[in-house]
Every structure is written in C-alpha cells, then in structure tokens.
Amino acid sequence: MARVRGAIVIDVERCKGCGVCVANCPSHVIGLEHAVNSKGYHFSHVENPEECTGCTNCATVCPDAVITVYRKKFD
Amino acid sequence: MEFNEIINPGNLVYKKTNLLTDKVLSYCPGCGHGTANRLVMEVIDEMKIQSETIGVASVGCSVLAYEFMDIDMVGAPHGRAPALATGIKRVYPDKFVFTYQGDGDLAAIGTSETIHACNRGENITIIFINNGIYGMTGGQMAPTSLEGMKTSTSPYGRDIESMGHPLKITELVSQLDGVYYVSRQAVHTPSAARKAKKAIRIAFENQKLKKGLSLVEIVSSCNSNWKLSPVKANEWMEENMFPFYPLGDIKVDGVAVKKVL
Amino acid sequence: MAELKLMKGNEAIAEAAIRAGADGYFGYPITPQSEILEYLMVEDAFKRTGMVVLQAESEIAAINMVFGAASTGKKILTSSSSPGVSLMQEGISYIAGAEVPCLIVNVVRGGPGLGSIQPSQADYFQSVKGGGHGDYRLIVLAPASVQEMCDFVPLGFDLAFKYRIPVLMLSDGLIGQMMEKVIMFDQIPRATQFDQSWSLTGKPANRQRNTVTSLDMDPYGMENHNRNLQAKYTKIEENEVRFEAIFCDDAEFIFVAYGASARICQKSTQLARDKGLKVGLFRPITLFPFPKKELLALAGKTKAFLSVEMSAGQMIEDIQIATKGKVNVEHFGRYGGVIHSPTEVLEAMENLIKNS
Numbered sequence: 001m002a003r004v005r006g007a008i009v010i011d012v013e014r015c016k017g018c019g020v021c022v023a024n025c026p027s028h029v030i031g032l033e034h035a036v037n038s039k040g041y042h043f044s045h046v047e048n049p050e051e052c053t054g055c056t057n058c059a060t061v062c063p064d065a066v067i068t069v070y071r072k073k074f075d
Numbered sequence: 076m077e078f079n080e081i082i083n084p085g086n087l088v089y090k091k092t093n094l095l096t097d098k099v100l101s102y103c104p105g106c107g108h109g110t111a112n113r114l115v116m117e118v119i120d121e122m123k124i125q126s127e128t129i130g131v132a133s134v135g136c137s138v139l140a141y142e143f144m145d146i147d148m149v150g151a152p153h154g155r156a157p158a159l160a161t162g163i164k165r166v167y168p169d170k171f172v173f174t175y176q177g178d179g180d181l182a183a184i185g186t187s188e189t190i191h192a193c194n195r196g197e198n199i200t201i202i203f204i205n206n207g208i209y210g211m212t213g214g215q216m217a218p219t220s221l222e223g224m225k226t227s228t229s230p231y232g233r234d235i236e237s238m239g240h241p242l243k244i245t246e247l248v249s250q251l252d253g254v255y256y257v258s259r260q261a262v263h264t265p266s267a268a269r270k271a272k273k274a275i276r277i278a279f280e281n282q283k284l285k286k287g288l289s290l291v292e293i294v295s296s297c298n299s300n301w302k303l304s305p306v307k308a309n310e311w312m313e314e315n316m317f318p319f320y321p322l323g324d325i326k327v328d329g330v331a332v333k334k335v336l
Numbered sequence: 337m338a339e340l341k342l343m344k345g346n347e348a349i350a351e352a353a354i355r356a357g358a359d360g361y362f363g364y365p366i367t368p369q370s371e372i373l374e375y376l377m378v379e380d381a382f383k384r385t386g387m388v389v390l391q392a393e394s395e396i397a398a399i400n401m402v403f404g405a406a407s408t409g410k411k412i413l414t415s416s417s418s419p420g421v422s423l424m425q426e427g428i429s430y431i432a433g434a435e436v437p438c439l440i441v442n443v444v445r446g447g448p449g450l451g452s453i454q455p456s457q458a459d460y461f462q463s464v465k466g467g468g469h470g471d472y473r474l475i476v477l478a479p480a481s482v483q484e485m486c487d488f489v490p491l492g493f494d495l496a497f498k499y500r501i502p503v504l505m506l507s508d509g510l511i512g513q514m515m516e517k518v519i520m521f522d523q524i525p526r527a528t529q530f531d532q533s534w535s536l537t538g539k540p541a542n543r544q545r546n547t548v549t550s551l552d553m554d555p556y557g558m559e560n561h562n563r564n565l566q567a568k569y570t571k572i573e574e575n576e577v578r579f580e581a582i583f584c585d586d587a588e589f590i591f592v593a594y595g596a597s598a599r600i601c602q603k604s605t606q607l608a609r610d611k612g613l614k615v616g617l618f619r620p621i622t623l624f625p626f627p628k629k630e631l632l633a634l635a636g637k638t639k640a641f642l643s644v645e646m647s648a649g650q651m652i653e654d655i656q657i658a659t660k661g662k663v664n665v666e667h668f669g670r671y672g673g674v675i676h677s678p679t680e681v682l683e684a685m686e687n688l689i690k691n692s
Binding site: 125126127132138141158160163166170187 | 396404430541
Binding site for chain 2: 005006007009014016017018019020022023024041049054055056057059060061062063064065066067068069070071072
C-alpha cells in the first residue's frame with residue numbers, strides 16, 4: 001500500500017523554542033530538546049521521525065520560519 | 076534509510092520564502108508577528124511583485140520589519156503609516172503599497188490617518204496586527220485591550236468606566252465607503268495561518284482593481300506581556316480575544332458580509 | 337517661453353511648483369497660504385503635468401504623505417503656516433533623519449498658539465535651529481519678493497536633491513499675500529528616472545533593497561549617522577550661503593533683515609540715504625546656512641547693526657554669534673502680526689545712530 005512519508009529539517013540556531021510547532025503537529029513528531037542552542041533556547045527537534053507525513057503544519061505556524069518540509073510517496 | 080531518501084530537493088514541499096531575509100527576527104519566541112511577516116512575504120513572492128511593492132513599516136514591535144522583508148520599505152513615524160502609504164500610492168498608482176501596523180500604532184496614535192486613508196479609498200493594503208497591548212514599550216494598555224485585561228498601565232484590569240471601551244477599529248473602518256475588503260484572521264494554528272494568507276492575498280490582489288482599501292486584521296498573542304507561555308497565550312487568545320474580535324470576513328468586494336456594531 | 341505675470345506670492349509658489357516639474361503636493365488649508373492648494377486645484381496641476389495634488393486631513397498627515405511620496409525620489413512639496421508647521425515638526429525631523437529631499441513652505445503668521453493670521457517672522461528659531469527633536473538642520477530660504485517665491489521653488493528642489501535634505505522656504509503672510517509682477521520660468525518636465533541608490537521604486541533583481549528610515553537601534557551607529565549629518569551641514573555652510581548686500585560698502589550702520597522685513601528696510605535705507613546717513617542693508621537669503629563670514633567681515637568696519645524682524649528678536653542671536661562681539665547689534669521689530677513701517681524702522685535706526 002502506498003504510504004506518504006515526510007521529513008522536516010529544523011534550523012536549530014534560529015529556533016527560539018516557542019513550542020508552537022510542537023502543539024500544532026498532528027502526529028506528535030516534534031518535541032523540544034533538553035539541550036539549548038547558542039541563544040539559550042530549547043530548540044525544536046524531531047522526536048518521532050517515523051510519524052511525519054510532511055503536512056507542513058509545523059512550518060506554517062513557525063513564527064521564525066526555521067522549518068523546511070519534504071514529502072515523498074512510497075509504494 | 077527512508078529518511079535520507081525523503082530529504083532531497085525533489086521532495087521539497089515547504090521552505091522559507093527568499094523574500095524573508097536571513098536576519099533573525101527580533102520578535103519574542105512564539106510571537107505572531109514573525110508568522111505574519113512571513114505570510115505577507117509569501118504572498119508577494121507568489122504574486123511575483125517584489126519589484127513592484129513598496130512597504131511602510133510602523134512604530135512598535137514591527138519597527139524593524141524592513142530588516143526582515145526583502146523589499147523597498149520606509150519606516151513611518153508612529154501612527155502615520157497610512158499617510159506615507161497614501162503619498163507613495165498617489166505618486167506610484169501602479170505599485171503595490173502596504174502598511175504593516177500594530178494596534179497601538181493603527182488604532183490609537185494613528186486613528187486619524189487610518190480612518191482618512193480608509194475613507195479616501197486609497198488603493199493600499201493595511202496589515203493590522205492586534206494583540207490588545209503595547210508590546211514594544213513593555214505591555215501597556217492599548218485601545219484594543221479587553222475589558223478587565225491586566226496590563227502595566229491597567230494593573231488591576233481595564234476598567235471601562237475610567238479607561239473606556241476596547242476599540243473595534245476594524246468594524247469601524249469597514250463602515251466606510253472607501254474600504255473594499257476587511258477580514259479578521261489569526262496565525263496561531265496551521266488552518267488559521269492558511270486562511271490569513273488567503274486574506275492577505277486577496278488584500279494585495281484587490282490593489283489591481285483600484286476600488287478602495289483592503290485591510291486584514293490579524294488577532295495575535297503577546298505572550299511576553301500577557302505573561303503566558305507561547306502555547307498558553309494562544310489558548311488564552313482563543314478563549315478571550317476571539318469572542319470579542321471574532322474571526323472571518325467582515326467586508327468583501329465592497330459589501331458587508333457580517334452585521335457589525 | 338518665460339512669462340511675465342501679476343501674481344500673489346502664494347500663487348507664484350503654486351505655479352512654480354507645477355513648472356518645476358513637481359510630482360506631488362500634499363497640504364491642508366490654513367490662512368494665510370490656502371491659495372497655494374486652491375491654485376493647484378483650480379489649475380488642475382494633474383492635468384497639466386501629472387502632478388498629484390491632495391488635500392490631507394491634517395498637517396500631520398500632509399507632511400507624512402510628503403515623507404512617503406518623497407521616499408520614492410520624486411519631487412514633492414507641502415506648504416502651511418505657523419500652527420500647521422508646528423504640527424509638521426515630527427515628520428520633518430523624521431524626513432531630515434532619513435535624509436529625504438523635499439520642499440516645505442511656511443507662510444508665517446503671528447504666534448504663539450493660534451496667534452493671528454497676519455504676517456510675522458516669529459518662526460525663525462523653529463526654522464533654523466531644527467524645530468523638531470534631534471540634531472538636524474534644514475536649508476532655509478527666505479524669499480523677499482513674489483519673484484523669489486517663484487524662483488526658490490526650483491532652487492529649493494535643486495538643493496534638496498543635491499544634499500538629500502528637506503528645504504524650508506520661510507516666507508510670511510506679507511510676501512504670500514501681496515501681488516507683484518513675476519517672470520515665470522518655462523515648464524521643466526517631470527523626471528522619469530529616479531535615484532536607485534536610495535529611493536523606493538520597488539526592489540528590482542539587480543540591486544539590494546532600499547530602506548528609508550531614521551532609526552538605528554545601535555547608539556554607535558546612530559552617532560555615526562549624526563556625524564555624517566553634521567558633515568553634510570558643514571558642507572552646506574561652506575557652499576550654499578546666499579545673501580544680498582545693499583549700500584553696505586561705505587555703510588556705517590547696517591540693517592540686517594530678511595524676507596518682508598528686508599523689503600521694508602530697503603525703503604528705510606533709501607530714506608536714510610536721502611538724509612545723508614551712511615546706512616546699508618544686509619539681507620540673508622539663506623537663514624541656514626547663515627551668512628556668518630560676510631557679517632563678521634562687515635562688523636569690523638561698521639559702527640552698529642540693527643536687526644529688524646517681525647518678532648521679538650530671534651535672528652539677532654545668530655548675528656551676535658556671527659559677529660563675535662565685534663559690533664553692537666540691536667533689535668527692532670513689531671510682532672504678533674503687526675508690520676513695521678519704513679518710517680518707524682528709520683526712526684529706530686536714527687536713534688541707534690544718535691546713541692552710538
């Protein structure tokens with residue numbers, strides 16, 4: 001059965017760790033990292049990559065435009 | 076490994092528009108300004124009108140908007156953006172001209188410029204960010220602050236009797252004949268942001284029609300000054316701001332679609 | 337072809353603006369200069385040249401429309417009178433800070449406050465010292481005839497663009513309202529190319545975006561910007577001083593006056609000369625840059641200066657600074673909207689001569 005898989009790339013240095021993407025990801029893919037970036041923010045990171053569908057919701061709400069989204073259909 | 080197969084240019088479905096510069100946005104974490112800045116730039120990018128667009132930044136949190144938007148822009152004095160936009164549009168009637176203003180700028184100090192630009196039916200777009208507070212100066216009461224809302228200058232809550240009512244400036248200007256399109260949107264969820272982007276697109280497309288002014292209000296949070304986390308602030312906004320500032324189109328194609336006031 | 341016309345000073349400004357190839361005028365009615373906006377509307381400037389004319393909702397809006405329109409590198413002007421120009425000061429400060437060229441006309445009336453609607457020169461300080469906030473200057477031109485009201489429009493635009501600075505034409509209700517013959521210059525076509533190095537035209541692919549702003553969050557950056565502004569003002573002081581000296585070569589006593597007062601002093605000078613008194617008239621045409629060197633040179637060979645202004649005495653301070661105590665400088669002037677007569681000015685000079 002065909003399956004749509006997604007992946008996101010987060011620019012962690014520009015991420016301010018607001019968590020809006022985390023709250024808006026329908027597949028619970030994203031979480032906030034325990035570590036901090038050079039600005040001291042707990043940046044977003046991908047916790048469950050397998051669940052990503054590439055729906056772009058996270059990037060659409062990201063106030064700092066730090067998320068790039070890819071999507072591929074697998075047969 | 077599927078992951079590496081997915082991340083390649085052929086599968087790209089979303090990346091930051093090049094019209095948003097690489098400069099780190101000066102807004103607080105979780106602030107709707109960043110999303111709104113990006114949506115405006117996405118619209119200009121998709122319409123391919125970068126070389127035809129002149130923007131007017133205002134005073135407030137978005138005072139540095141011209142550092143994030145890769146277009147020709149001017150920084151207006153506090154509240155005067157619609158007057159600057161009028162001047163630009165009058166001498167360049169075929170350019171796309173917009174202002175980007177907050178609620179203190181547009182609905183307090185700039186009320187006169189706002190109402191008269193609207194009333195003259197200037198063929199410009201106003202992007203109006205309403206978070207019910209003065210963000211830049213540290214959380215003072217705005218004309219749009221809700222009844223009972225605690226701010227640094229209404230520390231016991233906005234008292235209607237002594238401080239007046241919150242101002243629904245968007246409904247107010249929608250009554251004016253010079254105004255062609257008015258919509259109130261938000262950017263805190265994916266669906267809200269997508270709708271907001273559509274409204275912004277309409278507000279820019281309308282400039283080609285030369286039928287009057289288009290205004291898109293974006294109800295946003297100010298988590299820093301509301302003293303909530305970004306996610307909690309968005310919830311508070313849904314519970315408290317949206318009932319008073321309901322989302323949706325108010326005027327489309329010069330016709331009121333919602334009974335207001 | 338140049339045309340000889342009989343016009344009010346205000347009308348001359350309006351006609352000159354059209355002929356100078358101005359792209360836009362934004363203004364708000366106020367006595368005694370409403371003829372400027374009225375004339376532009378009656379003449380249908382837009383039809384004649386494509387010049388935009390718009391009546392704003394306030395002087396605050398008008399100056400900010402000027403700010404926006406002038407940010408595109410086009411030739412833009414506004415006009416008002418004293419209370420209206422006070423309202424414009426915020427915008428003028430921003431325009432000066434952002435280094436945007438434009439022309440502002442002040443047809444001065446009596447103040448303070450709502451004051452009167454008659455001629456005055458009491459806005460001198462506001463004009464030459466920087467009427468708004470921050471360290472800035474305007475180039476200030478002081479016309480003394482309807483001809484100069486006409487000629488200083490293209491001159492004002494030239495200086496504004498040469499230095500990217502707002503130029504203020506400091507007129508008054510007398511020059512604005514009086515009718516004189518004026519030789520009107522030929523139509524200059526409106527520009528079609530604009531300076532892409534700074535102005536807003538929409539960002540093409542082949543250049544960086546242009547930003548017009550007076551803001552710098554970094555105080556050291558702002559200090560540097562201020563330093564550049566001061567260097568520009570110094571250059572203007574070195575190169576753009578304009579003045580007129582009448583009978584000053586052998587004068588023992590000199591009237592110093594600008595604008596309408598200079599016209600009155602011209603008559604007083606003639607009357608004095610008729611009486612055999614060695615009196616001259618020095619007329620600053622640029623109030624910033626102020627003709628400091630020229631006045632200092634005259635100070636060494638003159639017994640006294642009489643500064644004649646329709647104010648309680650404002651320009652006199654600049655004369656005193658310029659002449660470094662080398663000459664006695666006195667003031668005479670009526671104010672609040674009252675115009676001094678040539679004979680009372682002469683009388684003041686005769687008293688000064690008697691007491692010197």
